[in-house]
Amino acid sequence: xxxxxxxxxxxxxxxxxxxxxxxxxxxxxxxxxxxxxxxxxxxxxxxxxxxxxxxxxxxxxxxxxxxxxxxxxxxxxxxxxxxxxxxxxxxxxxxxxxxxxxxxxxxxxxxxxxxxxxxxxxxxxxxxxxxxxxxxxxxxxxxxxxxxxxxxxxxxxxxxxx
Numbered sequence: 481x482x483x484x485x486x487x488x489x490x491x492x493x494x495x496x497x498x499x500x501x502x503x504x505x506x507x508x509x510x511x512x513x514x515x516x517x518x519x520x521x522x523x524x525x526x527x528x529x530x531x532x533x534x535x536x537x538x539x540x541x542x543x544x545x546x547x548x549x550x551x552x553x554x555x556x557x558x559x560x561x562x563x564x565x566x567x568x569x570x571x572x573x574x575x576x577x578x579x580x581x582x583x584x585x586x587x588x589x590x591x592x593x594x595x596x597x598x599x600x601x602x603x604x605x606x607x608x609x610x611x612x613x614x615x616x617x618x619x620x621x622x623x624x625x626x627x628x629x630x631x632x633x634x635x636x637x638x639x640x641x642x
Contacts, residue, residue, distance in 0.1 A: 499544055501544065508531055511527050524547060526550070528543040581609040599624055
């Protein structure tokens with residue numbers, strides 16, 4: 481049975497060293513796999529298996545820590561510093577993505593003529609930008625005022641805090 485890969489990311493460490501990560505579905509959940517490469521040659525590999533979800537600050541944090549904790553040349557302090565740098569980079573990337581998504585949602589307020597069109601625009605943009613976002617089954621039966629309240633709450637939660 482082949483496992484479906486549903487997420488991939490490569491972290492550049494410098495000096496021709498990378499960590500390639502992927503998330504795969506399994507029969508009982510999913511797993512994260514990390515491969516340490518130097519000059520494109522696999523040096524080491526690690527995996528973490530999950531049944532439901534992870535509790536990480538950024539995707540692949542646990543498997544990267546697991547990979548590096550067992551590598552010669554990586555001290556506890558250097559692993560901690562690297563994880564912190566990756567966390568910072570990932571958080572900045574996510575904040576930028578949310579900022580772009582919010583700007584696009586705001587455009588609907590300018591180009592649409594009425595609440596229904598503005599709500600439809602914002603919902604389409606959120607669905608495109610956050611495909612994992614679930615709308616309730618009774619979404620189409622809600623009033624435009626209630627849709628606006630909920631859509632505004634979502635965009636407020638994803639707004640970049642300055």
